[in-house]
Amino acid sequence: MSDAPARPESPPRRGFMAKLWYGYARVTVALRWFIVLGWIAAAVAAQLYLPAPQGSANDIEALGANDASFAAEQRSLELFGFPLLSRAAIVQRDPEGLSPLVQAEAVMRGIAITQKAYDVPLLGAIPVPNAEGAFPGAGEKNTTVVTFVFGDPNMNFFDQTYHIEEFAAQQLTDASDSYVGVTGSIPARAAQGRVLNSYVHIVEVVTILAVLTIVAVTFGSLVAPLLTLISVGAAVFVTLGVSGWASTVMNVSIPADLRPLIVALLLGIVTDYCIFYLSGLRARLREGYDRLEAARLATASFTPIVTVAGVTVAAGTASLLVAESPLFSGFGPALALTVLTGLVVAITLVPALLAILGGAAFWPRKLAVAPTKVRERPSFLTRAVANRASAFVIVLLCVAGLGALAYQAKDMELGLGFVQSLPETTSAQRAADAAGEGFAPGIVSPTEIVLEAPGIGEKQEEVAQFGEALKTQPGVAGVIGPGDLPAADDAGAFTAKSGEAVRYLVVLDSTPLEATAIDTLGSIRESLPQLATDAGLGEVTSYVGGDTALASGIIADTSNDLLRIGLVALAVNLLLLVIFLRALIAPLYLLASSVLALGATLGLAVLFFQDYLGQDGLTFYVPFAVSVLLLSLGSDYNIFAVGHIWQEARNRPMREALLVATPESTRAITSAGLALAASFGLLALIPLGPFHELGFLLGVGILIDVFIVRALLVPSLITLVGTFSSWPSTILRRGRRRPAEVAQ
The missing domain is CATH 3.30.70 (Alpha-Beta Plaits)
Structure with missing residues (x-):
């Protein structure tokens, strides 16, 4: 007679949805070999037959440039017959x-x-x-x-x-x-492309090694990282092929700057979902279930949560579709498609691999079977967030600290510095520095001002007076106009042959395309009518072109998109949380906590990049892309953490549900968060300004979300609000009427 413990029976499945997900798990486990082979074939086919994602060659347009500055340059070309501005x-x-x-x-x-x-x-x-x-x-x-x-x-x-x-x-x-x-901006964009191509594969390899190391340490296994690598590899190869096909079909150009972010996102979320599935499998094996039944139960338990979480992130990133900026309207579908592909891989390939490997997924560690679930003693931190008095103090401290950091975000400035983002060793950066020393920083990308009026070319004295007035404007280092370069005058560079227009090159004393230069140009633009009147030119039509004017328009368009994108992203995340939790109150404070964490992250970026490093501002698209991602990923972790508490609270009082669910979900979220933070944070290894900012913001934002919001603030809020969190449903109140079930 064997002394081995009897294998437990599968828990009863109550409700239609529970039976549906268990049925899905049974099919997935039964077809495990076909699923694995199918994904291998799909990855190979995607690389062989689908086009690679294409970025715009001249992708200022792809960065969102749809501005009056282009119209100004076009009008200048019509009036003078050849351009004055060179990039x-x-x-x-x-x-x-x-x-x-x-x-x-x-x-x-x-x-x-x-x-x-x-x-x-x-x-x-x-x-x-x-x-x-x-x-x-x-x-x-x-x-x-x-x-x-x-x-x-x-x-x-x-x-x-x-x-x-x-x-x-x-x-x-x-x-x-x-x-x-x-x-100049054209050589700078080319240099950015060369730097990106030189570093991107190195960063991807380092990131994969870091993420796999986190998985290995989390599970004490050498096979679990291999399972993760297979899943990530299938997702990356398929996604790149599908993205290339979709960009061709939808005629959407994805800037090369953002493609590494897509790979980092894919690597991070697939790794997260692998960690959650592996955690579920480990728990079921320790409870004594055999390999296949453990895989079925883990799949049935985590697939609905993973699915809702993935859809939440995809829907949140897809909110960028409402933007008018070509950058965001093209970037949103790419992010959403990335997340959805990763989700499909996670809910099919990962369970199939779990069913094949079983306990071998944790080799060389051997899992001890404990059929009776022993409830571990809650840690001091868990007891603190589950106690109303200490939870109140924790909420006050978290809100005060995060709020103080978020307040710093009010000083955020935005820019579009192409040259300034480059490493100092690049030729374009060295040449820009040399030109700035010899002239002024703005010489690299001067601004063009065109004045059009009948007979203005004949008013030489008034034209000269206008030019002198321009030179006295704050922030102007120099002006080149009619009469300043005889050879250029002979060619008609500054006075149109028709006599109907004159133009000037204005060199600013600050770095072009950055926040200070943009503010300076805004003041000059507003003063042009009065300067023309004071010079005796009368009523003129003025045009302002150049890279700084272009950057000003892009940032203005992006800022206008902010409210639209923000409202849609918040609404989408709120709606999905409401549907998943079947509540109105909890989603409100969960989303508020994510917004607070996002504000703190942006405030830290201001303190670090602008105050400590002395940058003129952040790259214009970075805060917006980061905001959508962090809000969506915050909702992702909300679903994992709060969903687990909700499950326990159906059968337990709220405090007991917190004590049982918080330690287990916190461990999984911590490991997943570290993997995601590493995936994003290592983007900073690419020696380009925007990637330093993206790596910092996303890495720090994920860590704040995991270690402060999910571990402290959210459980404390649940404790304070209590069963009212599930209003108008009565899901959480049921647990108060049922006896606690210590043995599960």
């Missing part, structure tokens, strides 16, 4: 001084480019030396020449940059030429 520049600088010959050669070279004297795909050039008297606002004299070069707009950023750099390398070969490099 690429060759920089020569010698702090000891450039010889007059080198400066003259730069001017002649620019004229020769414009006259098509070189067999290169360059359309023109405007050389600007900081010669004595030529640029009064320059930081130095006779040290620097910036030659603005016009590439072929039909070429992508990489090709334009290549041809300009090749031309400069061929022409500026003498040491006396003091060639520094090529800079």
Whole structure:
């Protein structure tokens, strides 16, 4: 007669939904081998037959540029016959001084480019030396020449940059030429692409190793990380193929900047769901169930929670669809599709692998069978959040601390610095620094101001007076206009041949495309009518173009999207929480806690990046993308944590349900949160400004959510609100009328 404990019978399944999910689990476990082989085939087919996700080559448009600044540049082209603004520049600088010959050669070279004297795909050039008297606002004299070069707009950023750099390398070969490099927004975007391509695969490998290490430590297993790796791999390969196909069908371009974020999100959520399923399997095996029944019960228990959680994240990210900005309206579907693919993998492939492996998933650890569930002694922290007096103190401390951090978010500034996001070692960054030293930071991307009025070109004195008035505006380092560059004047660069328009290049004393420059340009734009009147030009039509004007429009459009996106995201997350919990009160304070955590995260970013590191602002799209993700992922963890408490509270008093459910859910959420924080946080290894910000915000935000909101604030709120949390339903009140069931 065997002394081994008898295997327990499966718990009774009450209700239609419980039977439905157990039926799903039975089918999934029965088809386990077919499911695994099917996903392997799907991953291979996706890579072989579906297109890779494509980003826009000239993706300023994909970043959301749909602005009046483009219209201004187009009008300038119509009036003058050729553009004045260039988004690429060759920089020569010698702090000891450039010889007059080198400066003259730069001017002649620019004229020769414009006259098509070189067999290169360059359309023109405007050389600007900081010669004595030529640029009064320059930081130095006779040290620097910036030659603005016009590439072929039909070429992508990489090709334009290549041809300009090749031309400069061929022409500026003498040491006396003091060639520094090529800079501007086009070379900067190309450099960003090169840096991203160099680092993205390294970061992905490091992230996978970190996440798998967390899984291995959590379960003390070498097989559990392998199961996670298989699941993540299938999800990534299928998602990349499906995303490429969907972007082609929907004609949506996803900027290259954001594709690593999609992979990080996929890796993080699939790992999270693997951790929850593995936790369920481990608990059932310890209760004495055999391999297949343990897999069925874990699948039946966690699949509804995982499904609702995944749908919540997908719906939350899909709220970006309501944005008018092309960036967000294209990014939202990509995120939602990523989450849904990861969800499908999680609820099919992971249970199938669990059924195949059983206890071997935790090798080399052997699970001790304990058929009778022994209730562990709650920790001090668990008892604290379950006690009304201490819970009240915890809520006060959490709200005060998070609120104080959230208050700092009011000082957030937004910018669009392409060059400034690059590592200091890149050629574009070095050239921009050199140009800024010789002139002013704004020389890299000057602003164009066009004045149009009948006969304005004949009013030379008034035009000159207007230019002098521009120079006196706060934040302006220099102005180049009619009469300042004779060679350019001869070509009609600043006065239209029709005499109906004049234009100026305005160089700001702050870094272009950043918050300070955007504010400065806003003030200048407002003052233009009065400046024209004071100069005697009368009523004129003014146009403002350039990268800083472009950045201003993008940020304004994005800010306008904020309220729309925020309301939709909150409504979607609230609705799904209400449906899942069948309550109105709990979803309100759960969502409020997520918003508070998000505000604290944004406030920390302001303190770190703007106050400590001295950045002019955050990359414009980072706070918005982070906000949607953190709100959705916060609801994701709400469903896991509160859903477990809700299940226990059906049969127990509320305090006992908290004491039973909180330790188990907290352990799983902690491991899952660490994996997700690592997945996002390691994006900061990519040496580009936006990825530093994304990694910090998402990593810190997840940790705040896991260790403060889910572990302390939410359980304490549940304790204080009590059974009223489930109003108008009576789900939580039933537990008060039933005897506590210590042995489950």
